[in-house]
Structures are given as C-alpha cells and as structure tokens.
Amino acid sequence: DSQRLATAGFDGRIQVWNALSKRQATRVGGHAGPSRTADFDTLGNRLATGGEDGRVLIWHPLSGTVIRSLDGHAKGVSALAFSPGGRFLASGGNDKMIKIWGEDDITEELVLSGHDDIVTGLAFAGDEEHLLSSSFDRTIGRWNLSNGAREPALTSPIGGSQDIVVTRDGTHAYLANVDGTIGLWDLENETRDFSFFGVGSPLWSLALGP
Numbered sequence: 001d002s003q004r005l006a007t008a009g010f011d012g013r014i015q016v017w018n019a020l021s022k023r024q025a026t027r028v029g030g031h032a033g034p035s036r037t038a039d040f041d042t043l044g045n046r047l048a049t050g051g052e053d054g055r056v057l058i059w060h061p062l063s064g065t066v067i068r069s070l071d072g073h074a075k076g077v078s079a080l081a082f083s084p085g086g087r088f089l090a091s092g093g094n095d096k097m098i099k100i101w102g103e104d105d106i107t108e109e110l111v112l113s114g115h116d117d118i119v120t121g122l123a124f125a126g127d128e129e130h131l132l133s134s135s136f137d138r139t140i141g142r143w144n145l146s147n148g149a150r151e152p153a154l155t156s157p158i159g160g161s162q163d164i165v166v167t168r169d170g171t172h173a174y175l176a177n178v179d180g181t182i183g184l185w186d187l188e189n190e191t192r193d194f195s196f197f198g199v200g201s202p203l204w205s206l207a208l209g210p
Contacts, residue, residue, distance in 0.1 A: 046060070054095075083128045090124070123166040134164040159179050162204045171186070
C-alpha cells in the first residue's frame with residue numbers, strides 16, 4: 001500500500017514503519033544474528049525476512065507475528081523476492097542455492113542450483129514463471145520455474161553483481177555491479193550494456209521508481 005516500510009538490521013530485529021507518519025509501527029526480535037534482506041508481497045499482507053541464521057521468516061506486518069519459519073538454507077539468506085502475484089517466494093543464500101517456496105509458505109517447490117558463489121539478488125521478470133538471479137560468481141541466472149531449467153547465463157563484470165531489479169513490464173533488468181557500473185539488460189531483445197553508468201566504487205543495491 002506504499003505506506004509501510006520494513007527494515008532488517010545487523011541486530012536481527014525487524015521493524016515496520018509508517019512511511020507517512022515516519023513512526024515505528026512494529027518492532028520485533030526475529031533472527032539469531034544479522035538479517036540482511038526483506039521483501040513485502042504485492043498486497044502488503046506478508047513480509048519475508050532472511051537472516052544469517054539460514055532462516056526465512058514470514059511475518060504479519062501489522063501484528064509482528066511470525067506466520068512461518070522456512071529452514072531450507074544451509075547458510076545465511078542473502079536475497080528474497082515475492083513473485084508479482086504472490087504465488088511464489090524465492091530465497092537465495094550464501095550456500096549458493098535458490099529455493100522457491102509455494103503460496104502456502106511451507107512447500108519447497110523447487111531448488112535451483114548453478115551458481116558458484118553467494119546469491120546476491122533475486123527478481124521476478126514480470127510474471128510468475130521467470131526468475132533472475134545475481135551472484136558474486138559473475139553470472140546472471142535466468143530461470144524457468146515451470147520446469148526448473150536455467151537458460152544461458154549472462155556474464156557480469158569483474159567481481160560480479162550485488163543486486164538486480166526488473167521493470168514492472170518485465171522487459172528490462174538493471175544490475176548493481178561490484179566494479180561500480182550499472183548494467184542494463186534488454187530481456188526481450190537480448191541486448192546487454194554494462195557501461196550504462198559508472199560511479200567508480202562498488203554498488204550494493206538498486207531501486208526503480210514507480
């Protein structure tokens with residue numbers, strides 16, 4: 001609803017803020033150690049957080065109640081993404097694995113392997129069936145969730161990419177690269193440009209405006 005903001009921090013606490021009043025609405029303990037990533041579903045009814053404890057927690061954002069605890073990763077959880085319709089939740093970890101969880105927030109629908117280093121970012125490509133992933137292994141994964149197949153990977157610059165975001169229409173992806181460049185990937189025409197911008201220092205995250 002664009003009125004709530006969630007923060008996940010080094011102390012493991014999860015905080016939900018009212019973005020209009022700038023006041024804290026909910027603050028709860030959660031992870032045993034730092035929490036590195038968070039994502040709301042499209043309707044704002046569920047908040048997912050991932051921690052260095054290897055768990056994904058699904059919260060009710062208003063009450064601060066944990067709805068589910070998902071324990072599929074062997075190491076810390078480094079990336080999360082709900083699909084546009086809320087059917088799936090994707091989680092990526094320091095264990096180099098990507099897990100796809102079902103709508104019931106219990107069922108592990110798919111395990112995607114193929115990265116050789118930490119999964120740093122996840123983004124659905126405009127629908128429920130196509131997922132993009134970034135990693136320190138210098139590849140950008142493109143996955144078909146209908147069969148779990150990985151399409152030919154895109155190679156990113158030296159150091160790899162820290163984050164990936166996709167436009168709402170699913171036509172373009174932007175990459176935050178460790179070498180300080182922003183990569184632009186035209187998903188329809190399969191054209192790539194890794195010199196879109198250069199800021200001279202490593203980039204950690206990206207966000208697209210509405």
